[in-house]
Amino acid sequence: MRFGLSEEQTMLGDMLNKYLEAESSLDVIRESCDNTPHHNEKIWSGLLAQGAHTILIPEEYGGAGLSMLHSETVSEVLGKHIAPVSYLSNAVLSPLAITLAASDSQKELLLPGLASGDVSYGIGLTDAIVNRENTNLEITNGKVNGVSTFVIGGQTADKLILGKPGTLLLVDSNAEGVTIKPMITVDKTRDFAVVTLENAPCEVLGKEGSAAQAMQKLLNAGRISIAADTMGAADAMFNQALEYSKERFQFDRPIGSFQSIKHIFAEMVTELEPCRSLLWYAAHAFDEIEDEATLLACHSKAHIAEVAKTIGRATTELHGGMGFTDLLGLHFWFKRIEVNRQLLGGPEIQRHFAAVVQGWAPEAITAA
Amino acid sequence: MELTYGPEYDDFRAEVRNFCAVEGKRNKFGAMKMGEARPNQLAVDWQGKLIEAGYTARTIPKEYGGFGAKPDIIKSLIISEEFVKTGTRGGIQNQGISMLVPTLIEVGTEEQRQKYIKPTINGEMIWAQGYSEPGSGSDLASLKTKAVVDGDMFVINGQKIWTSSAQFADMCFILVRTEPDEAKHHGISYLLMSMDDPGIDVRPLVTMTGEAFFNEMFLTDVKTPVTSIVGKRGEGWRIANVTLKYERGMIGGSGGSSTGIRGLADMMHTETLSGVRAIDLPVYRDRLLKLQGRALANKYHGLRLLSNDINKTGTAVEGLIIKLSATYLAHDIYALAVDVMGEFGTLYDDSIYKRQKDWMKQYIGSFMGIIGGGTSQIQKNVISERGLGLPREPLVKYDQNGWDLLKK
Structure with a gap:
């Protein structure tokens, strides 16, 4: 019996951690945040070289054919270093969307491009979960009209996968009738776009209306990956504040010797460590235990978002005035956590889906 | 992630399951809460049977009246899983067995072990x-x-x-x-x-x-x-800490919260407010779901700790947090149950209106976990000092009459 990561998965995380420690310094992150798009090609090319983007692509299409637990490990490290790269769209959601929903011929055509890293993807699922702007995608005779918001990695994508309830469709970024504009969030380490489609040529992955099940699994992958990113970011904030409280002297004492501060750390770690256990099990359930996958994915996204919110607040506060400055840079982690919290549905939405899957709530917010 | 115990344990599980099926059936008698009263003769007889079969006092050496097995966490776990699954009553639990006996084995004299361990584990x-x-x-x-x-x-x-x-x-x-x-x-x-x-x-x-x-x-x-x-x-003091180590383990166990969530969810399916089931009211349901998220995190954290024990992995802080987290969670679960039942949740007598469970009593009783064996505030000191390496508060002496610091 061994609960948690295998040695191989731990090594994968350590390797990536070393790489990002060297390449994703705060200075590099600041530079990416100032640029648009924020996606950092140099860091991404290093991840491509290590094959991190092929983890979830089946072997027969040139991928590594590994597990969500592997990918979760990567997501956590990326969150720890708030790496400004579009891993979520290129390495998790797009390959899975194609693997789960596309026809065999589409897979043969599309997956090798993802595996080689030559073709980049953006993916928009937000409106398929909760549609707030009445942005319906209408497909007629191979053309699509409508709007897709919060398309992850949209600005740097060659191809776009866009979701509507029950259907996933593929659009070429350069095709006529496709307009991509950045949606600037408070988190400048990731790119989101709004895609407007006017009679744009499109291709449905699989058949129209046949992707409901694929979408459910896809969302679970998104939930776990975002939760893992938050886990890494929250852990980083926790550790930075812990170090600070051992070094910072006030009243002739390290501030970490005051019980008012020590107890906050005890409370934080008491919440945070079980989050990692939950996350590992959620990833394992995604890989191996279909019956539990959605419940665990929803709960890990919701619960870790709640814990991380507390940690974001407390660790900022523990740095005193410095915590509020740009100089310290802690705010980059705070903002990453805040965007992750809302991305693909906030905690209330996730808990609602967790209730639905247990038969405790009558209906989902969407048909997805 | 490897969540099975391996085929070498299949035979052992079959043996325990068989025992529960045969002996467990013959020995159905009401559960007895810890600390309530002396074990009666039925309980003492059952205890003897369990020791003989190796399902309690399992690792206590034979010469002191135990079963004398080598420590094997997985076997202990299988025993408890099968007993719970089949509703078979486990061995007697009390402070003598869980705290004093391990302490005597660790630091007692041979004479003390001979004299006290056997009658203690027998329940006498x-x-x-x-x-x-x-x-x-x-x-x-x-x-x-x-x-x-x-x-x-x-x-x-x-x-x-x-x-x-x-x-x-x-x-x-x-x-x-x-x-x-x-x-x-x-x-x-x-x-x-x-x-x-x-x-x-x-x-x-x-x-x-x-x-x-x-x-x-x-x-x-x-x-x-x-x-x-x-x-x-x-x-x-050193010896007391040996004993307290065993008490923290007793109070902290994280299995209870899943059972608590299940009971609460069941109650919310039957309790109605103006004809609407509590589970169908989103205000209550979201609170239930929040607690379920915490309970799941604790549940899988329990598996991780078990794995740490078996594989000799992990860090101290991972184990130190259990009591703080599990006891507050239990309190919050019972608190929601009382809220769901409203005024009826405050009833402390069931002679006119019956409710499924005495939630209020459990809610109040949950302070026993929060305070006993070191309060939550003491736990936080332990977690932050031993788990996270934060410095101790400097020791100062106060004049109890006037809040003045006493100079040494």
């Missing part, structure tokens, strides 16, 4: 724990109950509180000050004493649940032989 000898005092709770090491040597006897005078089981216990393991001139942590001794001494006055301590599991214990010239000391004079 019941122990009270004499630790806390009215003036020494979180700061236990400041305890004042003293013992002086008179001939071949220790003579004990003082007062203890929270002495559970004292109203029916045969014996007591007690902390007393024997070296008044030593620093407070070095002046304590760990003694064993008979509860039959006429100088012992036990008075029930009624708690806010209305029950009296605990007692106050007044000691006037109570005598116990000098040979009844565990360890050396002045070593009591």
Whole structure:
């Protein structure tokens, strides 16, 4: 019996951690945040070289054919270093969307491009979960009209996968009738776009209306990956504040010797460590235990978002005035956590889906 | 991630399952809460059967009346899984078995082990724990109950509180000050004493649940032989920490919260508010889901700790957090149950209106976990100091009459 990561998965995380420690310094992150798009090609090319983007692509299409637990490990490290790269769209959601929903011929055509890293993807699922702007995608005779918001990695994508309830469709970024504009969030380490489609040529992955099940699994992958990113970011904030409280002297004492501060750390770690256990099990359930996958994915996204919110607040506060400055840079982690919290549905939405899957709530917010 | 125990355990599981099916059926008798009363003859007989089969006192050496198996966490786990699954009653749980016996095995004399372990694990000898005092709770090491040597006897005078089981216990393991001139942590001794001494006055301590599991214990010239000391004079604090280590494990267990969530969810499916089931009201449902998220995190954290034990992995802090987190979660689960039932949740009598469970009592009772075995605030000190390496608060002395710092 061994609960948690295998040695191989731990090594994968350590390797990536070393790489990002060297390449994703705060200075590099600041530079990416100032640029648009924020996606950092140099860091991404290093991840491509290590094959991190092929983890979830089946072997027969040139991928590594590994597990969500592997990918979760990567997501956590990326969150720890708030790496400004579009891993979520290129390495998790797009390959899975194609693997789960596309026809065999589409897979043969599309997956090798993802595996080689030559073709980049953006993916928009937000409106398929909760549609707030009445942005319906209408497909007629191979053309699509409508709007897709919060398309992850949209600005740097060659191809776009866009979701509507029950259907996933593929659009070429350069095709006529496709307009991509950045949606600037408070988190400048990731790119989101709004895609407007006017009679744009499109291709449905699989058949129209046949992707409901694929979408459910896809969302679970998104939930776990975002939760893992938050886990890494929250852990980083926790550790930075812990170090600070051992070094910072006030009243002739390290501030970490005051019980008012020590107890906050005890409370934080008491919440945070079980989050990692939950996350590992959620990833394992995604890989191996279909019956539990959605419940665990929803709960890990919701619960870790709640814990991380507390940690974001407390660790900022523990740095005193410095915590509020740009100089310290802690705010980059705070903002990453805040965007992750809302991305693909906030905690209330996730808990609602967790209730639905247990038969405790009558209906989902969407048909997805 | 490898969540199975391996095929080598299949035979063992089959053996336990068979025992539960055959013997468990024959021995259906009501559950008995810890600390409520002495085990009756049925319970003692069942205990004997369990020890013989190796399903309780499993790793206690044979010469002291145990089963004498090598420690194997997975086998212990399989036993508890199968017993729970089949509703088979487990072995007797009390402080003598879970705290004193491991302590004697670790630091007791051969004579003490021979004399006490067997009757204790058999359920025939019941122990009270004499630790806390009215003036020494979180700061236990400041305890004042003293013992002086008179001939071949220790003579004990003082007062203890929270002495559970004292109203029916045969014996007591007690902390007393024997070296008044030593620093407070070095002046304590760990003694064993008979509860039959006429100088012992036990008075029930009624708690806010209305029950009296605990007692106050007044000691006037109570005598116990000098040979009844565990360890050396002045070593009591170190030995008490051996015992407390076992108590934290007892109180902290994380399995309970999943059961609590299930019970609460069931209740919310039957409890109705103006004809609407509580589960269908999003305001209550979201609170349930929030608690379920915490409970799941704790549940899988429990698996991770088990895996840490088996594979010798992990860090100290991962284990230290369990009590703090599990006890608050239990409190919050019962709190929601009371809220869901509204005014009816406050009923403390079921003669007119019956409710599924006595949620209010459990809600109030959950303080036992939060405070017992070291309050949450003490847990936070332990977690931050031992788990995270944060510095201790500097020790200062206050004048209790005027809040002034006393200069040394």
